[in-house]
Amino acid sequence: MLGGIAYPLTINDMKIILVSFSKLPPFQNYMYNLARQLTKMNIEVRTVGAIPHSAIHVDETNYILDVHDSPNPSFKSLKKYLKIQKSLCVHFDKASPAHVVFISKHFWNYLLIRKLNKNIKKYHVFHDPIGHKGDIIRFGVILYNRLIAKKVDKIFVHSNNAFHDTIKYIKPDVPVIKIPLGEEEWLELNQENHIFNKLLIFGRINNYKGYEFIPQLADALKSELPEVRIVVAGKSSKDVNRQILQDIANKDNVKFTDEFIPEDKMHDYFDTCDAVIVLHTSITQSGVIINAYRHTKGIICFKIDGIEEFIDEHSSISVDAFDIQAMCKSIKRAYNDKVFYMLGRNAWHLGQEIFSIEKMAEGYFENIRLLPMGCE
Numbered sequence: 001m002l003g004g005i006a007y008p009l010t011i012n013d014m015k016i017i018l019v020s021f022s023k024l025p026p027f028q029n030y031m032y033n034l035a036r037q038l039t040k041m042n043i044e045v046r047t048v049g050a051i052p053h054s055a056i057h058v059d060e061t062n063y064i065l066d067v068h069d070s071p072n073p074s075f076k077s078l079k080k081y082l083k084i085q086k087s088l089c090v091h092f093d094k095a096s097p098a099h100v101v102f103i104s105k106h107f108w109n110y111l112l113i114r115k116l117n118k119n120i121k122k123y124h125v126f127h128d129p130i131g132h133k134g135d136i137i138r139f140g141v142i143l144y145n146r147l148i149a150k151k152v153d154k155i156f157v158h159s160n161n162a163f164h165d166t167i168k169y170i171k172p173d174v175p176v177i178k179i180p181l182g183e184e185e186w187l188e189l190n191q192e193n194h195i196f197n198k199l200l201i202f203g204r205i206n207n208y209k210g211y212e213f214i215p216q217l218a219d220a221l222k223s224e225l226p227e228v229r230i231v232v233a234g235k236s237s238k239d240v241n242r243q244i245l246q247d248i249a250n251k252d253n254v255k256f257t258d259e260f261i262p263e264d265k266m267h268d269y270f271d272t273c274d275a276v277i278v279l280h281t282s283i284t285q286s287g288v289i290i291n292a293y294r295h296t297k298g299i300i301c302f303k304i305d306g307i308e309e310f311i312d313e314h315s316s317i318s319v320d321a322f323d324i325q326a327m328c329k330s331i332k333r334a335y336n337d338k339v340f341y342m343l344g345r346n347a348w349h350l351g352q353e354i355f356s357i358e359k360m361a362e363g364y365f366e367n368i369r370l371l372p373m374g375c376e
Contacts, residue, residue: 016368017097019048021067021106025263026287030183031103032062037361046095048088063091071106072140081108089115099123099368101156105144113151122152123368126176128284129157129165145170154367161306162284179363181285182356189348190271190296193341197228199300199331200273202261203288205236205245210279210302212244213324217277218251220328225335229253230277233269235260270295274340275317283307293351298343300331310354315347 016038020031028049035045050067065084068077092100100116102109102124113122129145131138149155149172157163158181166176205211214232221228236245236258249256261269270276276292278301289310292299299316301307302323311318317334319326334340 014042015044015046015095015097016099016101017046017048017092017095018101018103019109019112020103021048021050021065021108022071022104023050023067023069024104026183027104029263033183033185033357034103034361034364035062037357038364041361041365043365046097048091067106067108071104073107077107078111081111085111085115088112092116101125101364101368102148102152105141105148107144110144110147110151113148121154121368123154123156124148124152125156125158126162126166126170127158129162130169142169149174156364156367158285159306159309161309165284177367179367180354180356180359181290182358182360183287184290184294184355185357186352186355187294187296189345195335195338195340196272196274197225198273199228199230200269200276200297201230201232201234201279202266202269202276202291203234205232205234205240205258207237207240208280208282210281210322211236211240211248213279213322214254215244215247215251216324217279217327218248218254220324221331222251222253224328224332226253228331228335229255231255231257231269231273233257233261266291267295270297273297275300275334275343277301278307280304280307281322283310286310290351290355293347293355296344296348298340298347300327300334302327312346312350315343315350317343 018031018035020027022028028051031047031049035047038045046061046063048063048065050065065088068080070077097120099121100123104125104127109124116122126145128141131141149170152174154174155166155172155176157166157176157178160178163176163178166172201214203209214230218230221230230253232248232254245258248254270291275298276288278286278288278299280286280302281304283304283306289299299311301311301316301318302321303318304321317330319330
């Protein structure tokens with residue numbers, strides 16, 4: 001028995017295939033960590049992924065494909081899919097799953113769903129049901145999700161915002177279910193109480209992540225806390241303002257690394273900062289917050305709609321939305337009062353409670369209808 005739920009030892013109808021055609025580490029971690037946890041619960045799980053992963057051995061249970069990089073539809077993507085469609089369908093026929101869960105959005109998901117046996121139960125996770133304001137692909141995200149919603153049996157989301165956006169804008173005829181988010185294995189509590197005089201802004205730079213506020217924050221901190229540096233690490237998307245990126249790079253109290261940060265180097269960034277700054281202007285869920293908590297780091301953020309699901313007063317410093325001066329004053333107070341370590345400890349415990357991989361796996365177990373194929 002795990003988490004108060006009794007799991008059967010062997011049931012043929014509990015065969016699940018998890019699919020993610022995304023090469024982004026968060027989605028790969030999500031899929032393979034979920035697969036390992038479900039396996040511990042005596043569920044037969046297979047994965048179909050885009051790249052090899054340190055958490056798995058590539059074999060018949062973990063199928064790796066040469067996937068088109070972009071999740072968006074294109075002639076090149078279609079051509080590549082058609083080349084591997086036969087072997088992919090053979091793999092699914094051989095595995096005989098009762099359930100298939102699509103972890104991340106990709107053009108190939110729609111094509112594959114149309115080829116799967118109608119008796120197979122199909123599910124899709126909507127991480128950002130309507131995209132984010134300012135993203136050039138937002139219309140495409142909504143269109144994709146509306147098409148997918150007509151082809152699956154259930155939709156899974158990980159936040160109240162995502163749930164309400166799915167109901168309001170996607171308008172699916174199938175159940176929408178919120179389950180806990182727990183995509184990462186939890187790290188040990190960091191016991192070191194060291195001040196680095198560095199604040200981290202981590203992750204891909206998109207329009208909804210408030211990168212335009214970084215130059216203002218750098219200027220405000222320079223006058224109040226000249227010894228403190230802002231570390232910005234993450235690849236910028238193509239549609240962000242290049243002049244603002246140049247302004248960020250020109251600030252002498254900012255270290256800006258505009259490139260993809262591999263997972264093995266990610267830990268150094270989190271381990272050597274005092275707290276993690278989240279400047280998002282909208283949010284449905286956040287891998288950055290999860291990673292901050294995993295690394296015993298608190299959050300400094302704006303009070304925007306939806307963020308209250310992931311923080312509390314003991315794990316974060318939050319200020320009125322987009323008030324840079326208030327954020328600067330709060331950061332100065334935190335350094336003067338030496339509260340960052342306690343903030344981080346609280347964040348670690350909160351994260352362990354709400355971002356547990358065990359709870360996410362139980363959410364899947366409870367909400368996937370574990371029935372033989374073709375049965376109701």
